[in-house]
Amino acid sequence: DGSVIVVEIEKKCVTRCWGDGKTEIIAHTGGGPNGLAIGPDGALWVCNNGGFIYTEMDGLLIPGNCPDDYDGGRIERIDLSTGKVERVLDTVDGHKLKGPNDLVFDKAGNLYFTDHGKTYSRHRDFGGLFFLARGASEAKELDFHYTSPNGVGLSPDEQTVYMADTLTGRMWAFDLESPGVIKPASPFNGGRVVATMPGLQY
Template identity: 50%
Template structure:
């Protein structure tokens, strides 16, 4: 495993590009940033708030889940996100062009304001699934959900609610299943998909929103974002452990990949390189981006360039 760069301000949402660079968000800085192969960084767009998950859409723009920002703390030398900040203005889904133009696409669903949009993945039809983790305050916290939207602004729907701090979201290689990781419960759930944005509620599916359980982690292992590889394994960032945990499609834990230096906030993974065998991992508390050769090719995301 090699470090590409450091000094990032809580990086997340990595997107590997064909030229070897990586787009990512810096949540604390409020930017969409490009990291070149040599580690130099360039701001692509100023999103404000707290840009979180990101994905390239069918029009070549980057769609960003903006959680509205956090209070920030020092946790034994690590940068740590906290509660809803003073001056919080709400969550939103944003469109960011490669030239840096930032526009708001969605700020509410059916009259309910978005609170803390977190992660996003596009299906082959050009629509996107995204999670809203919600915000935490001193005495209460929001309930979260899974949503589906289109890039033309004509459709955004709540499709699974309530969930408990839903964070990462990803699709199976054939697009027939959507996965969601919940942070505080340490669980990965899944739903089968009938049609774009339409989930199948199977008899006996007693999880939240009619979900089925893929895997529940033992002990205290909160989860962050995830990516799916070409064999259908779910690679989920595992907080506290400071690792990427690899679950096979049946939910068995098959591998745990740790970072060179411990960071409680290992938050996300994406795949790139000519054969998709390079995994890029955000070590957010330390402000680093790592690259490691992966034992299996990743899954090529829809519309990635």
């Protein structure tokens, strides 16, 4: 119908927008809805980062530390016909998700997603790259201990997963042996840096 669906992180909702300026809230998720995509089941899949404390600077809201009402990050599924929000996933390998950020489906319907981690007043939880096979109820960690995993995407042949690490200004690439299986790389990182910015720009 020509509409576009967006997340409004600070308002904690998912909104449909039309070209004539009309908007409609599809669902109130709470937390901080971040990346979203339409899944193979026709539903909206959402990375919910759990929310932020915001600071206003020059008319912009800048996300910062973890809010007092934070109850963890999660992957959610929204039924587009009803707006019902379902929590699909909030732990991986026994570890709670901190701040899921972005997601991408491959052609088979498997899901790759990033967790940005979470910032507190005196420390920061690291993030990583994760995989949920289509139809599975449990995800697995592909690689971890990155400063701030953000956007994620697949190469056209789906043989490589790309991940942006915001605060370090780096783009990582992870070569795949098969869906959800990374080829052996450096003993310290599962991927390789394919782009970086001078002076830690991002």
